[in-house]
Amino acid sequence: MSFRGIMTYYRTIRLADTDAAGVVYFAAALSICHEAYEASLEQSYINMRTFFSDPNVAIPIVYGEIKFFAPLYSGDQLEINLFPKQLTDSEFEIKYELVKVAPNAEKVALAQTRHVCIHPNPRRRSPLPDLMVQWLDHCATPEAVDI
Template sequence: MYQRTIYFADTDSAGVVYFSNLLSICHEAYEDFLSNLNINLPDFFSNKLIAIPIIHAEIDFFKPLFCGDIISINLEATLINEKVFEIQYQVLKNNELIAKALTRHICINPQTRKTQEIPPIIKQSFET
């Protein structure tokens, strides 16, 4: 579970979290997930042989979030095939579901831009 405070910069002119900012916060939870797999993030994101871009993202809000709110994000990673996985995020405030998000990722070789298999260290996380 990833915890985070909502900051003023996360909100729009109405004082509510802007949708793309919550997707960005979900990405922070994804980075935390990778760190918990003992993946060195600077090496991971600058790797010349493997990149895992997001190919789809969606988010649904059920209630607004405001500056000062403390949220928790639970995520569940699911292997779609040997090259694609998705992450489902549940955004909670005081154990109440506030939003759901989903990101779908594909593994590629960043030099050739061709798809390739997901690295074993990430694939192993789907088995736990």
């Protein structure tokens, strides 16, 4: 696994990512997208342990989808491009473009997750923490990815 810049994450598909037919299934692909999101946060020097253990902040995923254009198999090399965007003071989305890099670059899937910041008790929306807003600002891109 490696990371180029803040927006692209590289990963090899492992056997554990596949189903009995040897193909990556949707839940594993979304998990890989989440892995890319976490790597992007870490690359921005966000301490995952302290950031996500804050008792006053939770940022659950409230929506997720993925659309496949070609199958992925164990051993395939992936490039995952992230396109985060702040939607409101308490909500953001990340669009992901999954590209199989060998033997030639081929877009194999598009995914999207939507995240909402809440205060865990009483489970009401709250503004995104400054670190998250900084990450979103840093990742802002004019590129649009439709899913």
